[in-house]
Amino acid sequence: MLTTKLTALLSFLSLPLSISSHPTNKPPHEQSHASPSWSLVNPLPPNTPLTLHLALTQPNLHSAPTLLHALSDPSSPTYGQHWTAQQVAEYFAPSDEAFTSVKEWLVSEGVSRENIKKGRKGGWVTVDITAAEAEKVLGAEYGLWERKGDGKRVVRCERYWVPEGLEGIVEMVLPGVGFDTALEAEGGEREESAKGVVKRETEGEKGKGFRALGKKPGKKDGLGDCSELITPACLRALYDIPEPKAFSGLDNTLGIVEFAPQSYAQPDLDLFFSTYTSHLPNGTAPTLAAIDGGYLSSDTTVNTRGESNLDLSYAMALALPTANITLYQVGDSVVWNPATNNNFLDAIDAAYCTTDGGDDKDWDAIYPHDNPSNDPSIYTGKPMCGTFEATKVISVSYGSNEDARPARYRERECNEYLKLGLMGVTVVFSSGDSGVAGLRSQCVEEDGSYTPVGADYGRFNPMFPGTCPYITSVGGTALPPSSVPGKIPEVASTSFGSGGGFSNIFPLPSYQASAIASYFASHEPSYNSSRYNNTQLVRGYPDIALNSENYATAVNGEWMAFSGTSASAPTFAAMIALVNAERLKVGKGSVGFVNPVLYEHPEAFQDVVEGTNPGCGTEGFRAVEGWDPVTGLGAPNFERLRDVFLALP
Known part of the structure; x- marks a missing residue:
């Protein structure tokens, strides 16, 4: 490879x-x-x-990157000629x-x-x-x-x-040789539930910032407060996103992935839609794909409602009815071990599954679970392997530290995203919310262990799957105070460090080579190899960035403002779903793996040149002209992006 x-x-x-x-x-x-x-x-x-x-x-994995490039390079004569799921399965x-x-x-x-x-x-x-x-x-x-x-x-x-x-x-x-690195405890990692089931907060959940809103959100279409509170109208104004419209007969789909115990509440979606949309009536819900006991929790806390309500509110407001929305709800109420991205991949690729589901019993959830109390929220069915089809676009706001699993393990998962690209699927991941540090703002000691939370030293800690070269990693931006969309350029996120940096596992993909070379030629960071992989031969992330601060979200009937790249990812995924609709309408296929096109057309982006992504006692990297490991290529403009993709076969 x-x-x-x-x-x-x-x-x-x-x-x-x-x-x-x-x-x-x-x-x-x-x-x-x-x-x-x-x-x-x-x-x-x-x-x-x-x-x-x-x-x-x-077999044939050695040729897979070349095959994917041939389907996604805008200059390739086979651009867009995606494979069927059956063809991919047989080839590998x-x-x-x-x-x-x-x-x-x-x-x-x-x-x-x-x-x-x-x-x-x-x-x-x-x-x-x-x-x-x-x-x-x-x-x-x-x-x-x-x-x-x-x-x-x-x-x-x-x-x-x-x-x-x-x-x-x-x-x-x-089980083999992999030892995941210890996470410094933050408020206790284990708890005993009232049912006596051992539970744990999911390792991969992004730690977004959120705050209660002291007043009722502003007008549906108001733009004067976008620097303080993001709404669907703000995003449309920022990125020239059109109002969605229905196209009959198009197989246009967008999937949002959530992991237990996170799940949405319909009353909260209804409150959001009635406040910020005119086209989505009460009861508008995603199509539920319940994976390995995936369920909608009755819990009403922000820690179990916020992520899912946020993702779905904006994906649905921006893309419905142009695209059909599927919710991949993964995992039952036994969240030790919690469901992971691998459990999701099992459900859409039977070949990825082991015979009992999951991939490692210490890292991934194994189903079914014992259920002596007959609790309906505990899954007792067969592990789901290849049960569901992949939507045309998939957005995920969960990840983990790249070094938390062995390189072989990471490569095998990353290759699953490559396969999805061959099938014409766009996979979007949030880049992380701790700058150059990893989950919980932890960096890496010289001996390979993690520093305490928030330590001011250590090696930078890249996030996966952001470092996988076959997904689109989305970082975060913000509007400067008191600014209006379109009047003043955005800056890198200020309330948190947008995740970005360089892989320690994955080589530099060809589509990114020119951008990385230009970055180091003009803006080489002052850190040496003791801080990060500065060889210039590895994957850099994120690829792009969108606004990620103060998204108005309804939680348990109240209003909160959420910040994090978890907001950026579904927003970009909705934009790609709208692009797919335009292509499908004229008889073309879905755009699939978009990175080669994005890097070939930097003019489709508003460059972000201010801000940093601090961590590990440093300011991290700086946003500069061109691609950078803070905001990538910058913020996409929908109309330009649509025109680029419509011009392709």
């Missing part, structure tokens, strides 16, 4: 490796270093049952021979044939085994490890082996 030059670079950037204390003559296929955040509690007793998941390498499906080779290896090591199962669509091999058998097969030593701070325990090894002939077939093994 990576060139020789980049492979050497990424090896240099990786954490120190650790060899097992018990020598083995089997060279490691993959090994890792457990940071000081983790300590070994005890080796697993030999008879401990384990379920191993062996991810089979997907591991062969029957690959499964047979792995099975025969396992059997030769003493594993019973009856305990080896082929996963859905052949993407995984599942093995029911004991710890002693697993250690013999993999040349590994499995133990129970504990993370300091929260006491979380996981089963891991520090190295494992596969035969030389299978190194290109077995991509990774779970």
